[in-house]
Amino acid sequence: EPEVTQTPSHQVTQMGQEVILRCVPISNHLYFYWYRQILGQKVEFLVSFYNNEISEKSEIFDDQFSVERPDGSNFTLKIRSTKLEDSAMYFCASSGSLRGSGYTFGSGTRLTVV
Amino acid sequence: LAKTTQPISMDSYEGQEVNITCSHNNIATNDYITWYQQFPSQGPRFIIQGYKTKVTNEVASLFIPADRKSSTLSLPRVSLSDTAVYYCLVGDILTGGGNKLTFGTGTQLKVEL
Numbered sequence: 001e002p003e004v005t006q007t008p009s010h011q012v013t014q015m016g017q018e019v020i021l022r023c024v025p026i027s028n029h030l031y032f033y034w035y036r037q038i039l040g041q042k043v044e045f046l047v048s049f050y051n052n053e054i055s056e057k058s059e060i061f062d063d064q065f066s067v068e069r070p071d072g073s074n075f076t077l078k079i080r081s082t083k084l085e086d087s088a089m090y091f092c093a094s095s096g097s098l099r100g101s102g103y104t105f106g107s108g109t110r111l112t113v114v
Numbered sequence: 115l116a117k118t119t120q121p122i123s124m125d126s127y128e129g130q131e132v133n134i135t136c137s138h139n140n141i142a143t144n145d146y147i148t149w150y151q152q153f154p155s156q157g158p159r160f161i162i163q164g165y166k167t168k169v170t171n172e173v174a175s176l177f178i179p180a181d182r183k184s185s186t187l188s189l190p191r192v193s194l195s196d197t198a199v200y201y202c203l204v205g206d207i208l209t210g211g212g213n214k215l216t217f218g219t220g221t222q223l224k225v226e227l
Contacts, residue, residue, distance in 0.1 A: 043217040105157030
């Protein structure tokens with residue numbers, strides 16, 4: 001079964017540093033997403049990406065965040081000047097173009113800001 | 115998006131059938147009902163999706179009454195490994211991909227021996 005792969009599985013960073021979370025979506029999927037889940041809270045949508053541009057973003061996704069698809073396989077989330085409250089699980093997901101097709105999540109990156 | 119209401123938690127024992135009901139009174143004509151499962155420190159995983167009546171796959175069944183204002187996820191003969199959070203999502207996916215998913219708090223199912 002195709003998988004969405006995320007690296008690293010756990011990242012610890014100091015407050016104020018920049019981090020890049022990496023994802024390899026399913027190869028024939030066209031839509032890519034980032035979600036986050038703060039410990040004990042809901043899974044929250046951050047951003048969706050299609051055709052090399054952001055198609056939708058939430059209020060959480062402010063100027064501190066950016067996404068990029070640097071090549072044909074990777075999809076990255078960059079968080080600049082990290083804050084303690086950015087500590088969370090970050091999930092990448094991808095989906096196809098057909099109705100309900102294969103919305104698949106990765107296993108996540110646990111980001112800890114100290 | 116239709117608001118969903120589901121129990122915060124449920125307890126069961128191995129081998130029992132578990133039914134988790136989700137209320138979605140404001141479901142729209144184009145909305146589908148989708149259930150996801152999430153284990154600790156993992157991403158949500160698609161379980162089943164339906165529009166009306168009954169849908170069954172190798173993992174679960176989904177029962178949707180005629181008025182579609184609620185739905186019931188049925189897990190037959192649960193095991194310890196079914197301990198997870200189960201989310202009911204309702205939304206319009208007729209337009210295909212690219213839709214964001216809105217998760218509620220879900221139902222924490224705990225299965226014991």
